[in-house]
Amino acid sequence: MYKCFICGEKFLRLNDLTRHIWKYHRDESVICPVCGFKSKNLWGLEYHCSVRKDEEHQAIFVLLRRNSRNITKIPILRYFKKYFEVKNE
Ligand SMILES: [Zn+2]
Numbered sequence: 562m563y564k565c566f567i568c569g570e571k572f573l574r575l576n577d578l579t580r581h582i583w584k585y586h587r588d589e590s591v592i593c594p595v596c597g598f599k600s601k602n603l604w605g606l607e608y609h610c611s612v613r614k615d616e617e618h619q620a621i622f623v624l625l626r627r628n629s630r631n632i633t634k635i636p637i638l639r640y641f642k643k644y645f646e647v648k649n650e
């Protein structure tokens with residue numbers, strides 16, 4: 562399962578997590594799960610991740626963009642695992 566890094570709600574699929582984040586957290590202040598950068602809304606976090614070229618930020622960016630086309634370019638699932646995956650309880 563995948564855990565929302567903002568509220569902790571859990572989802573079976575990454576797509577559901579992405580949809581949830583945009584539906585419920587777009588106007589909230591959010592903290593970058595990679596570096597702790599604080600943004601006043603989700604668009605700010607998306608931009609923050611887009612201008613950082615390290616793989617971990619790019620992984621968050623791809624998740625936020627719901628863009629699966631880029632998914633093979635970087636070992637993105639490794640980072641999704643690190644930041645979002647939780648064990649089934
Ligand atoms: Zn959430």
Ligand SMILES: [Zn+2]
Nearest residue numbers: 593595596598
């Ligand atoms: Zn960051």
